[in-house]
Amino acid sequence: MNAQLLLKLVGLAILLCVPLTGESFYTELIAKTLVLAIFAMSLDLLVGFTGLVSFGHAAYFGVAAYAVAQLSPKYEAASLWFVMPAAVGISALVALFVGLFVLRTKGIYFIMVTLAFAQLAFFVFHDTPLGGGSDGIYLNVKPTASIAGWMPFDLDNQTHLYYFILAMLVLVYLFLGRILQSPFGRVLVGIKSNEHRMQSMGYLTFRYKLAAFALAGGLGGIAGFLYAVVFGFVTPELLSWHQSGNVLLMVILGGMGNLVGAIAGAFVFTGMQEVFGTWSKHWQLIMGGVIVAAVLFLPGGLAAIPGRIKRSLQGGGSNE
Amino acid sequence: MSDNHNEALLVAKKITRRFGGLVANQDVCVDLIRGKVHVLLGPNGAGKSTCINMLSGDLPPSDGQILFMGKDITGLTAAQRSLVGIGRSYQRTNIFPKFTVLENVRLAAQSRNQQPWRIFSKAQEQKWALDKARACIEEAGLGKKVDWVSGVLSHGEQRQLEIAMVLATDAQVMLLDEPLAGMGSDESAKMVEVLKRLKPTRAILLVEHDMDAVFAVADTITVMVNGQVLESGPPAQIKASVAVQQAYLGSEDSFHV
Incomplete structure (x- = not known):
């Protein structure tokens, strides 16, 4: 237990040091990865803890990103304290609405219907004035954190923005960890294990799944909001099925049902994109191979590595 | 009535x-x-x-x-x-194999007072549900296996677990x-005693x-x-x-x- 906590704190300490290096490129890259890590954790609530494999999670990411862009005035800064809750609220509401339909299906049908709704959202932003076409929209001015003239931090400052994202990551992590220990969270895990039995014990599982779906949409919205703020523009690509697939891969790579695993999955995924991207034009081919290998040889994902090391150490110890 | x-x-x-x-x-x-x-x-x-x-x-x-x-x-x-x-048990064992015996039955007990909105309270600190789960496990004769992962129990014990889960839902x-099914004669006899106790x-x-x-x-x-x-x-x-x-x-x- 304590070793685990120590490992997490070391990881956090390293992340805290990143902006101190002064390497602007890497700070932005890690900031982007942290955003994707939040996104992956939000999906893990569905895939890893509730047993709902959503293949359309990018929709809520993208809806929140577009919400920031649309709710911000063209040449002025919007208030962070308005625009962030609004963007997150909108993506949660969209997820609630979509959940009403998709949660009536199961298994492969659920995967397909979540994908279909995400494609629907993609084309809403791609083909209507709402989204500004395939070029997307610029977010000219980042939201301001000022409260009645007092400015606790400045999102235009790269270091401040980095720490703001890191703080959101920690908050989302603690929030999800707490929820999963609650009676509500235990029901979600029960649904993943045996939904039929949960129903026969008197749980109206549809409502629980709907709440989880909306919650995951809202948390994915936090990531989408941050993404728009970091990059300053939004495109329909944010809602594309590639994006849904990527985040699913992060969760699978990291080990489903493990929040730290989801974070690690986001780091490994982005790391592979960067490294293989410099090696070859066909980097996606290499990445595909690595992912297939990971699924074959590391079925529990990255999160299973500590347990394996521990077991092999204990095994070695008993031989001596 | x-x-x-x-x-x-x-x-x-x-x-x-x-x-x-x-x-x-x-x-x-x-x-x-x-x-x-x-x-x-x-x-x-x-x-x-x-x-x-x-x-x-x-x-x-x-x-x-x-x-x-x-x-x-x-x-x-x-x-x-x-x-x-109305509570039921299943012919083919229908439990949460990765959960402990206690957690299986605690979930059943929790179903009577679900409180889904209390997302910041800890399920493991709901004493009433834990107490009830332990009592039902005892009643079904599984008292010695409270902390076992239910998937590794014998078939007969999993049947007992099913009974404990039905009990925890206060089923009338x-x-x-x-x-x-699949129980040895000793286990069967014990279960018959449990049924007689529950009957009145x-x-x-x-x-x-x-x-x-x-x-x-x-x-x-x-x-x-x-x-x-x-x-x-x-x-x-x-x-x-x-x-x-x-x-x-x-x-x-x-x-x-």
Whole structure:
């Protein structure tokens, strides 16, 4: 237990040091990865803890990103304290609405219907004035954190923005960890294990799944909001099925049902994109191979590595 | 309502279930009375599981009516029936194999006071649910395995776990689908004791093949053949019935009807 906590704190300490290096490129890259890590954790609530494999999670990411862009005035800064809750609220509401339909299906049908709704959202932003076409929209001015003239931090400052994202990551992590220990969270895990039995014990599982779906949409919205703020523009690509697939891969790579695993999955995924991207034009081919290998040889994902090391150490110890 | 002792809790009136052209249950009537054990007997394929599935809400009847304490519950889902007080165990063990015994039963207990909005409270700190779970585990005779992962328990122990889970939901009507299947004679005897202990305050429907156990606990026996009720009455009447003997009890030839 304590070793685990120590490992997490070391990881956090390293992340805290990143902006101190002064390497602007890497700070932005890690900031982007942290955003994707939040996104992956939000999906893990569905895939890893509730047993709902959503293949359309990018929709809520993208809806929140577009919400920031649309709710911000063209040449002025919007208030962070308005625009962030609004963007997150909108993506949660969209997820609630979509959940009403998709949660009536199961298994492969659920995967397909979540994908279909995400494609629907993609084309809403791609083909209507709402989204500004395939070029997307610029977010000219980042939201301001000022409260009645007092400015606790400045999102235009790269270091401040980095720490703001890191703080959101920690908050989302603690929030999800707490929820999963609650009676509500235990029901979600029960649904993943045996939904039929949960129903026969008197749980109206549809409502629980709907709440989880909306919650995951809202948390994915936090990531989408941050993404728009970091990059300053939004495109329909944010809602594309590639994006849904990527985040699913992060969760699978990291080990489903493990929040730290989801974070690690986001780091490994982005790391592979960067490294293989410099090696070859066909980097996606290499990445595909690595992912297939990971699924074959590391079925529990990255999160299973500590347990394996521990077991092999204990095994070695008993031989001596 | 009549007096508490002979109160008919669950009444099935001529329930029928068709699967396409196949009539799995036809005009089946069952009364479950508080303080009584009602045993459903019949060869494989007689429709016992279909009947119990209709009573529990896992399968909607094609025809007929189901009343719980006088109220029509035919349209209620399994979850809704559980909430009014009808609990069931399954013929094929149906548990949460990765959870501990305690967590399996704690989840069952939690279902009576779900509080889904309390997302910042810890489930493991809900003492009432834990206490109740422990008591039900003890009652079902699994006290020594509270912290075991349920998937590694023996088949018989998993059956006991199922009973503990039904108990934890405060079910007034217990629908038990072959709870003794796969149990050794010691475990069976213990389970029969548990059933006898539970009987006075509940109405129990039992599907069971173990004849010693059946005649040890039954107050009423209904024999089903080919989806229909062949005969229903007290154990002595069933034992003496020529029709039942021909269809089921004595004759080896017709056992596999």
